[in-house]
Amino acid sequence: xxxxxxNSEALNIQEGKTATLTCNYTNYSPAYxxxxxxxxxxxxxxxxxxxxNEKEKRKERLKVTFDTTLKQSxxxxxxxxxxxxxxxxxxxxTGGFKTIFGAGTRLFVKA
Amino acid sequence: xxxxxxxxxHLVRRRGQEARLRCSPMKGHSHVYWYRQxxxxxxxxxxxxxxxxxxxxxxxxxxxxxxxxxxxxxxILRIQQVVRGDSAxxxxxxxxxxxxxxxxxxxxxxxxxxVL
Numbered sequence: 435x436x437x438x439x440x441n442s443e444a445l446n447i448q449e450g451k452t453a454t455l456t457c458n459y460t461n462y463s464p465a466y467x468x469x470x471x472x473x474x475x476x477x478x479x480x481x482x483x484x485x486x487n488e489k490e491k492r493k494e495r496l497k498v499t500f501d502t503t504l505k506q507s508x509x510x511x512x513x514x515x516x517x518x519x520x521x522x523x524x525x526x527x528t529g530g531f532k533t534i535f536g537a538g539t540r541l542f543v544k545a
Numbered sequence: 546x547x548x549x550x551x552x553x554x555h556l557v558r559r560r561g562q563e564a565r566l567r568c569s570p571m572k573g574h575s576h577v578y579w580y581r582q583x584x585x586x587x588x589x590x591x592x593x594x595x596x597x598x599x600x601x602x603x604x605x606x607x608x609x610x611x612x613x614x615x616x617x618x619x620x621i622l623r624i625q626q627v628v629r630g631d632s633a634x635x636x637x638x639x640x641x642x643x644x645x646x647x648x649x650x651x652x653x654x655x656x657x658x659x660v661l
Contacts, residue, residue, distance in 0.1 A: 438587070468649075477549070477636050477652030478588070523587065531601040533578070533650065535587040 436461040436534075440524055444540040447514055455509040455539045457524030465529035467500055469509050472521045472538065481522075482509075514543045547572065549639050549653035550619075557659045564624040564631070566656045570639030577620045578638045578650060579612055588636060594620060627660045634658075 439458045447453050457467070466485045470478035484491045484500045484507070491498045497510040511518050521538040528534075550569040558564050570577050575596050580588040590604040594614040605612065609627075614620040624631055634657050638650035 470652075475654075477638075477654050480649045480651070483649065525588075531593045532590050532603070534590065535580075537585065537587040 438462075438524060438526060438534055438536040440522075440536040441539045442537065444542055446542045446544065449515060449543055449545050451514055453511040453514045453518065453541055453543070455522050455524075455541065457507040457509070457536055459505050459526060462505075462526055462528060462534070463502075464526040466527055467498075467507050468525045468527070468533070469496075469498055469507075470523040470525060470535075472523055478523055511541075514541075516543045516545050519543050549637060549651050551637050551653035551656050553656060554654060555657045555659070557661060558627045559661050560628055561626050564627050564658055564660075566622040566624075566635050566637075566658070567619040568622070568637030568639075568653060569619040570637075571651055574639035574641050574651070576640045576648070577614050578640075579620075579622050580636045580638065582634045582636060582655075591622070624658075627658075629660045632658055632660045 437460045466483055468483045469481045471481055472478040482491055482493055482498045484498050486502055495512045499508045519542050521540045523538045524536040526534045549571055552567050556564055577594045579591040581591055582588045592605050592612045593601040596614055597616050609625045611623045634655045636652050636655045638652045640648040640650050
């Protein structure tokens with residue numbers, strides 16, 4: 435069956451460190467993959483999109499990698515800040531209309 | 546430039562009543578998506594609409610749920626005869642178009658439905 439898996443346990447890191455979140459998928463061949471941020475009581479906010487033929491994408495302190503062989507994407511936040519604390523969602527699109535979301539990983543950055 | 550608007554933000558219904566959730570997409574966006582989110586779970590795709598057309602409703606329950614996006618006015622997600630299991634956050638997202646490949650979806654703040 436098709437699955438998207440993100441770390442269900444919260445990730446706790448110290449301010450200034452790099453946070454790394456993982457998204458693994460099975461039985462999908464995504465055309466592209468996206469990462470969103472969601473704060474409590476709010477809708478998701480788009481962060482980055484990476485296509486199947488791209489290995490890495492960067493935006494300011496954010497970096498996403500996409501390994502279609504391992505069927506995995508890694509999402510990095512460098513020099514993390516308490517304001518980065520949120521839930522981060524991985525989402526796949528196989529080229530059709532449907533976007534499939536993971537359950538998200540909660541990140542807590544301690545000052 | 547206002548973002549995606551959803552109302553109401555919170556909705557309480559008793560079992561058997563109807564729930565109507567409204568979504569106004571961002572200006573210039575003609576594509577609307579509805580998702581449902583249960584606590585500690587990911588967003589589950591429900592339906593994708595363009596103006597006056599349902600393009601993909603494969604995530605919609607077969608009964609009691611319907612969606613529309615009329616030529617004028619907001620998109621409506623309608624749940625008839627609500628049951629407790631319908632309690633969830635319902636998010637709407639919009640995008641400009643899909644003709645040129647992947648399009649970023651912009652999400653509204655959601656409607657939290659509670660069925661008593």
